[in-house]
Amino acid sequence: MKTTPPKRPLQFLRWFCREDYLEEIEGDLMEVFVSEVEDSPSKAKWKFSWSVLKYFRPGFIRSFSNSNQFSPMGMYKSYFKIGWRNLLREKGNSFLNIIGLATGMTVAMLIGLWVVDELSFNRYFKNYDRIAQVTKAGNYEGKYYMGQKYLPFPLIEELKNTYGQNFKHIVPISGPEGFDAVLSTEDKMLTRKGMYIGEGAPEMFSWKMKYGSWNGLDEIQGIMISESTSQAFFGESDPVGRAMKVNNHTDVKVTGVFEDFPKNTAFYGMMFFEPWNFYLKYASYITRQGWENNFLMAYVEIAPNVTMQEAGDAIKSAEKKATQNLDFRKQDGSEGSDVLLLPMADWHLYSDFRDGELQKGPIQLVRFIAAIGVFVLLLACINFMNLSTARSERRAKEVGIRKTMGSFRSHLIGQFFSESFLVVILSFLLALIAVYGVLPSFNQMAGKEIVLPLENKWFWLSCLSFTFLTGLLAGSYPALYLSSFKPISVLKGTFRAGRYATLPRKTLVVLQFVVSVGLISCTAAIYHQLMYVKDRPVGYSREGLIAVRKKSEEFNTKALALREELKRTGMVTEVAESGGDVTATWSHNGGFNWEGKDPNFEAYFATLNVSPEFGKTVGWEFVDGRDFMAEMASDSSGIVLNEAAVKYMNLKDPVGKSIRWTNRSWNVDQDFVVLGVIKDMLMNSPFEPVKPAVYITYGYERVLLMRITPGISTAEALPKIEKVFTQLIPDIPFDYRFVDQEYNSKFSTEDRIGKLAGVFAVLAVVISCLGLFGLASFMAERRTKEIGIRKVLGASVLNMWRLLSQEFVLLVLLASLIAMPLAYLVLEEGLQKYEYRTEISWWIIVLAGGIALCVTLLTVSFQAIKAALIDPVKSLKSE
Amino acid sequence: MAQHSLGEFEELVLLMVAALHDEAYGVSILSGLEKELGKSLNISAVHVALKRMEEKDFVKSRFGGITEDRGGRRKKYYVITALGKRVLDEQFALRSNIYNRIPKISFG
Structure with missing residues (x-):
């Protein structure tokens, strides 16, 4: 009898044991x-089973991880392994792919961070959703003017007293720009920017306190300072309770230290705050101002049980109601303005009002930059798709074999997607490193303080989804296209891509170059506009002109001495004073009347009060009449107009005519004789037309101006000038600005956009060319045999070059033709916002197309000539 | 030397592999040891020891021909390697060294 060992233990052994x-x-x-088994079958069986069981131990059990057929892990592993091998097999191609995609992603990430930064302005404040600025809007000459941010004092009082239940806090401020003041302790003196602000501000804006509490402004002689200011004065110690002086005359006590505001907040750069009540006490004239004087600003936080809409509705007619019975309303018959709320969410991008209309500039800029980001990323994805589809024919056989071996189409799609994800993930890592590397210089260029939010889950979430999306987008075409090949035709060798197979690829190349040409045109146009405006005549000379703000009354009492001493140094040719900066208009006034004026025409002029030496100092130019003369006493009732004003007033031969100016807040009601007319002096934005302006010698006590003697360097002149100031006014640090620098800062936004757009355009072109380079090399490689045969038959290198380049050149030409009218339209629209602007000339756009064509030719020619120079013997021999 | 460590049972198996020279495979080692030790062992213990020593390069193996009573399965023959032999020598030297130091006193 032949006994066999027990079945089950044997099966078990076979299942688990290493092969x-x-x-x-x-x-x-x-x-x-x-x-x-002879002795005792049952015992032998038992022993057999027992032994089998004893083999069930780590060293003898086979590895299950790789061969478990129910888990697709192995499949995925193989996808990536094959993908990796494919990457390595075509190093050049993969390199182009990854670099191109990484560049695109870097740009997209930087732009994304920039856009988020723009959109998250003021999010630093916890009560973001409940804070608003009070503005006014009203009808004037049939037009509804919005966005008037300056309010009269009684309105703020009215809001507090009558509408207080709608608000948790009403916080007036002295001016959004703040003011410079000299802060001092016994041993230190520094100039810092600050403002007067309502007592509720710290709580309302949820300041992050380092020392002290949110009640710091309740103390009327208190001052709250920023952390950096505290460090500069008191080091690391707690300064609460320490004494300070403001502008050397006001004694204050530190009542709190707050964390410095980040750059993307409304209070960026504010180093100290003083209580509003202190301002009212010290500048008591404020409380006496009536409803006509709009000069204050106010922020509110709405009460917890009220919505923004409700609060807005409640106060809308506050001014009209309060003033309807007042005398001045009855006199002039005006009805006053609506009071509106501008929510904090709109402060940054939707608060630029000009002539009563909301300007779309800021939000358009954000959209423009975001669009660039999307386009650059799109270009990079197109590259990837093109390079992958171009390779498709080479991999057609692989697809055929895989399909014959029983691969499902879904497996092939998986294969190609995993390859694209491999590239995308590599590119993403590269891009992350790149972003980290270039962020400091990007911040400098964009004027931001962006940090990589590495601990923010939203950042990672968006990065991941963005990577995933790119992978999907970039991989979709090859995955779906390649996997659709029919194995029989592919393997039989009859597979031909066909005439139309390259059509999508060509379309994408055209699209790529449409975007590139568009970006080049935009950049060129922005630069052109910038150059045009920078060359604009300003009507005075900026070089060597220094402005010093008068920070104390001493500047006025010692004005004569200052002037004498400064001129004695020989460093300055002339010294003058004025009531405002040369580079900005501080006041606009109405109340002017003259002979021949239409009585219904309410004329407003930019008003600048200047000392008689002002003209000589800044070097303005007369077209008619003469300048003020210090020795002519009657010149105190003289007035100088600019050309724009003459045109605005519609005056002929203005010199010698008289103008009556009646203005209550200036306390003036007298006739002024026109002494002269100057060429327009550019004082406001260089992108706007010059405003009609009048210059009078009346109360010029805010700014001191001087011109450094030509030929003397500023380095030589400044110390000597400073010495005069420290001798005469020892209490105030010498603080000056160069007018030309001030002027140049007006271009900062446009300069930034220009630079950003320039960099992005260059990158876009580089990415497009990377793709073209890859495509050209692929074409050349595929046609090696053809080139060899043509050469044998006598074709020259020139012929070959033309053969290989012309396809691309045609595509780029086509792209340029499409892009040019588009770019023209976009630029026309974009430049509308600048009133002083250049014409879009066709040459800019043609130039952009030309640049794209040249770069294309260079890229493609490199490959074409390389291919054309190959020895035909070699190319024909190889197979 | 950690990698040259040799357990007691492993040493016995290794000795048997060396002794059987060229005829050592699972069952022959097992029966040889059973005869020497006078007790019955489980074949799995022999295999565990063999596999361990193969990893440590003390023995090497090859497949032999097919035999009838194994249901058509080949035998796997083990041969001691030079390293294995050296380890055995060292072990032996070590033991006899210490053994020789036992004072000659009667334990009677």
């Missing part, structure tokens, strides 16, 4: 079993 051990173990077990 390389199995034969030996099974054999030995069998041999032992056979030798023992």
Whole structure:
């Protein structure tokens, strides 16, 4: 009788045992079993089972991880392995792919961070959703003017007293720009920017306190300072309770230290705050101002149980109601303005009002930059798709074999997607490193303080989804296209891409170059506009002109001495004073009347009060009449107009005519004689037309101006000028600005956009060319045999070059033709916002197309000539 | 030397592999040891020891021919390697060294 070993233990053994051990173990077990089965079959069986069980130990159990057929892990692993091998097999191609995609992603990430920064302005404040600025809007000459941010004092009082239940806080401020003041302790003196602000501000804006509490402004002689200011004065110690002086005359006590405001907040750069009540006490004239004087600003936080809409509705007619019975309303018959709320969310991008209309500039800029980001990323994705589809024919056989071996189409799609994800993930890592590297210089260029939010889950979430999306987008075409090949035709060799197979690729190349040409045109146009405006005549000379703000009354009492001493140094040719900066208009006034004026025409002029030496100092130019003369006493009732004003007033031969100016807040009601007319002096934005302006010698006590003697360097002149100031006014640090620098800062936004757009345009072109380079090399490689045969038949290198380049050149030409009218339209629209602007000339756009064509030719020619120079013997021999 | 460590049972198996020279495979080692030790062992213990020593390069193996009573499965023959032999020598030297130091006193 032949007894066999028990079945089940044997099956168990075969299931778990390592394959390389199995034969030996099974054999030995069998041999032992056979030798023992004679004596006692049951005992032998038992022993067999027991032995099998004893093999069930780590060294003998096979590895299950790789061969478990129910888990697709192995499949994925193989996808990536094959993908990786494909990457390595075509190093050049993969390199182009990854670099191109990484560049695109870097740009997109930087732009994304920039856009988020723009959109998250003021989010630093916790009560973001509940804070608003009070503005006014009203009808004037049939037009509804909005966005008037300056309010009269009684309105703020009215809001507090009558509408207080709608608001948790009403916080007036002295001016959004703040003011410079000299802060001092016994041993230190520094100039810092600050403002007067309502007592509720710290709580309302949720200041992050380092020392002290949110009640710091309740103390009327208190001052709250920023952390950096505190460090500059008191080091690391707690300064609360320490004494300070403001502008050397006001004694104050530190009542709190707040964390410095980040750059993307409304209070960026504010280093100290003084209580509003202190301002009212010290500048008591404020409380006496009536409803006509709009000069204050106010922020509110709405009460917890009220919505923004409700609060807005409640106060809308506050001014009209309060003033309807007042005398001045009855006199002039005006009805006053609506009071509106501008929510904090709109402060940054929707608060630029000009002539009563909301300007779309800021939000358009954000959209423009965001669009660039999307386009650059799109270009990079197109590259990827093109390079992958171009390779498709080479991989057609692989697809055929895989399909014949039983691969499903879904497996192939998986394969190609995993390859694209591999590239995308590599590119993403590269891009992350790149962003980290270039962020400091990007911040400098964009004027931001962006940090990489590495601990922010939204950042990672958006990065991941963005990577995933890119992978999907970039991989979709090759994945779906390649996997659709029919194995029979591919393997038989009859597979031909066909005439139309390259059509999508060509379309994408055209699209790529449409975007590139568009970006080049935009950049060129922005630069052109910038140059045009920078060359604009300003009507005075900026070089060597220094402005010093008068920070104390001493500047006025010692004005004469200052002037004498400064001129004695020989460093300055002339010294003058004025009531405002040369580079900005501080006041606009109405109340002017003259002979021949239409009585219904309410004329407003930019008003600048200047000392008689002002003209000589800044170097303005007369077209008619003469300048003020210090020795002519009657010149105190003289007035100088600019050309714009003459045109605005519609005056002929203005010199010698008289103008009556009646203005209550200036306390003036007298006739002024026109002394002269100057060429327009550019004082406001260089992108706007010059405003009609009048210059009078009346109360010029805010700014001191001086011109450094031509030929003397500023380095030589400044110390000597400073010495005069420290001798005469020792209490105030010498603080000056160069007018030309001030002027140049007006271009900062446009300069930034220009630079950003320039960099992005260059990158876009580089990415497009990377793609073209890859495509050209692929084409050349595929046509090696053809080139060889043509050469043998006598074609020259020139012929070959033309053969290989013309396709691309045609595509780029086509792209330029499409892009040009588009760019023209976009630029026309974009430049509308600048009133002083250049014409878009066709040459800019043609130039952009030309640049794109040249770069294309260079890229493609490199490959074409390389291919054309190959020895035909070699190319024909190889197979 | 950690990698040259040799357990007691492993040493016995290795000795048997060396002794059987060219005829050592699972069952022959097992029966040889059973005869020497006079008790019955489980074949799995022999295999565990063999596999361990193969990893440590003390023995090497090859497949032999097919035999009838193994149901058509090949035998796997083990041969001691030079390293294995050296380890055995060292072990032996070590033991006899210490053994020789036992004072000659009667334990009677």
